[in-house]
Amino acid sequence: MNSTSDHDPSTPEPADEQPPLTEEDMPRSLEEIDAALVRLMAETEATVNRLRAELAERRQHEAQHAEIERLEHHLAEATVNWSKVKEFFEEVLRELTGRQAADMGEDERPAGRPEGERRNDPGTEER
Amino acid sequence: MSHQQPERDATSDLESPVAGTAVLTAGEVSADTASESPLRGPFDSLIAEGRARSVVNWLSVVVSVYVLISAVGVIGAGFKAATGGQAEALFGFASNPIVALMVGVLATAATQSSSTTTSITVGLAAGGLPLEIAIPIIMGANIGTTLTNTLVSVGMIRNKDDFRRAFAAATVHDFFNLLAVVILLPLEIATGFLERVSGWLAGALTGVGGVDTDSVDVVGAATAPLESLVGSLTEPMAAPWGGLVMIAVGVALIVLSITFIGKVLKVLMVGQAKRVLHGAIGRGPISGIASGAVVTAIVQSSSTATSLMIPLAGSGTFTLRQIYPFTLGSNIGTTATALLAALGLSGVDAALGLQVALVHLLFNLAATAVIFGIPFLRAIPIKGATWLAGRSAENKSFAAVWVLGVFVLAPGLLIAATTIF
The missing domain is CATH 1.20.5 (Single alpha-helices involved in coiled-coils or other helix-helix interfaces)
Structure with a gap:
């Protein structure tokens, strides 16, 4: 706390800082x-x-x-890796078909029963 | 080599600023680089490492540059022979600037080298391709070249965060180059400023404007033999087939020489490139632009220069804001190849070919000055890339639609629609 004791008065204060305690x-x-x-x-x-x-x-x-x-x-790797590009487009297709399947599943769900309720139904439990 | 985390000091509780990246110590780095370089030159298996290999590599670069310069002349002569002065009729389908632009995009996306497209266009312009067609092709080459680093970035799909950062770093180049065309192509159509300034510069540099008409054309004389050789081989063929074969030979020589030069220069200039990049770290965007330009001119490929930054952006070592100026610099650096290619042309041909090469340089300088110079415009590529990368990380079809739409479907459909209707 006693910051005044070692302060050199000749040293200029930074403009954005508050002066030390006196x-x-x-x-x-x-x-x-x-x-x-x-x-x-x-x-x-x-x-x-x-x-x-x-x-x-x-x-x-x-x-x-x-x-x-x-x-x-x-530099050695700064080229297009076509197997990775293929992997990317396969992943996109998987994502699209997965989403489509999920949408279809949602359409087939009985009306008036929310998904959470259906999931709790012991009859629909995944085995 | 392992990316292991070095021992931390008393401040180890502070989070690393470099997301997903382990900081390598100097010892680890020198041990790694001293081990073995993965870069392979074409003569590595024939000549032992040392001065002799270096000399052979440099000689092969000189020979390749000679072939490149000569090939541009071959294309010009072939185009003249094929069109018989009717170039405008032959390229009538591309007289619409949007179609010419799309030709440039598709050609560059297919060759993965804007230098190849621009060098070919320099040759075609020297052979009579109208500048109104050549200029949009050059602009299209700028867009097409961004496909390579975008394809490199989709390879990082396995890690969502790496993919998001890498895809943003790649598409910031796409957004910048698209924005550059959106601003400068209509301006060029309306005012012809690129054509006028490049014409004046080309005239002054080639002596056509009366500056240096008496000088001996050393480069033109040196490259004439290859042009004459291809010309004499195709002479017996009926028009326009002889000319078309000359163009095909010229294109093949350009593709081969540019690929070869890039491969050898990577090996020869990697040390220089390192020095340039080390010097740019911690400095401002101007240093970033300069380092991008120099590294690209060194490796003679903007695709290589921008692609090498993708893993560094993906790992979080470099931020999008640090990559952005570098990619702008690589747009400028890549124009060196077409300027070099235009060296072998002489007379009025030289002025036209050089004019196209200068259009490439002026276009990229103007785009950098306008877009990067105006804060509002400067932020657009960053915002666009960040948004697209964020969406693509959550739903990869965004990235697929972008890649296929910008580089394949839109150019293909626009060309087809203009040709049919």
């Missing part, structure tokens, strides 16, 4: 102590957030540099 800011009542604590917590939180962002950015750059070191691998 003698005049020293708490005189319980309310003032609370206010000072709240302010300190906010300052600490802002610093932690700044550090988090900086660390995240540093790690992201580190990961990017590492991936670029593997550029040979990425």
Whole structure:
């Protein structure tokens, strides 16, 4: 809390930060102590957030540099893999036919009975 | 090589900013890259690694560039022989700019190389293809080239998040190039600004405008033998078959030479490309554009340059906003091939061929300046790609409709409709 003791007055304050506590800011009542604590917590939180962002950015750059070191691998794989494209279109067809089957199942369901009710019916239980 | 997570320090409770990606340590990376490169050059099995192989690789690039430049001349001569000065009649079906645009999309989607389409168009323009047809074909090539990285991205279908990120990174290129055509094609039809500026530049650069008419055409003289050889082989054939065979030979030589150059340059220039990309990390979008342009010019393929970023986007190592400028740069970098291809043309042919190559460059520079320069427009490709990728991750038919619709059905139907009606 005693941040005034090691503050160098010649050092300019960053424009977006509040000035550190001075003698005049020293708490005189319980309310003032609370206010000072709240302010300190906010300052600490802002610093932690700044550090988090900086660390995240540093790690992201580190990961990017590492991936670029593997550029040979990425260049070798920078071509269309037709078996994967085929797999994709098969997946699309499966998704479409699955949805169609689900829609048809919904149409065949008896009117007036919601799906949840039907699922709880012991007669319709999946085996 | 394993993507294992390195030991974390006291801050290990903080979430990794790189979704789905393990950060590699420098030691792991150097051990991995030192092991063995998966890139294979065409002479790797014939010559031991070292200076000799490097020299042979570079010589093969020089020979391929020679073949590419000569092939453009072969196409031009073949087109002249085939059409007998009636190019407009032969390409009447493409006189509608939308059809010419779609021809460019389909041709590039089929060859997976905009450089191939633009180099062929340079040759055809030198042989008499009207600029009103050549310019939309060049614009279409820009759209068609985005198919490759889109197909690479659908390969990441197994993981929903990877697929969403990869598909967004691929389609941001689609959206940008479509938007560029939507803005600049009508502007070109209305004002002819690309034709005028490229014409002025081509005139100044080739000496047709009176700048350098007395100079010796070294490149033209060097590439003439191949053109003469193909010409003499097809001479006995009746018109227009001789010319058509010349065009087919020229197209085949362009496809082969561009594929070969790309393959060898990948091996030779991977170190340079790494340096460029390392230098761009942590810098602004201008560095991203510059790195995209340089890497694409190095590997002579925008399809390769943009496709190599797809796994990096899919894993979350690079964000969509970081990939976006890179793809714009690769649009610019890919124009180097057509400019190179236009080198072998001489006289008035040279001016026309070079003009088409310059249209490709100017179009991409203008698109980048207009779309990326105006904040409102800049956000559209990102928003479009994010929306489409989000929907496609939930329902893959969106991705399928996009791929088939933009690159196959819409161009095919538009060409068919215009031809029939």
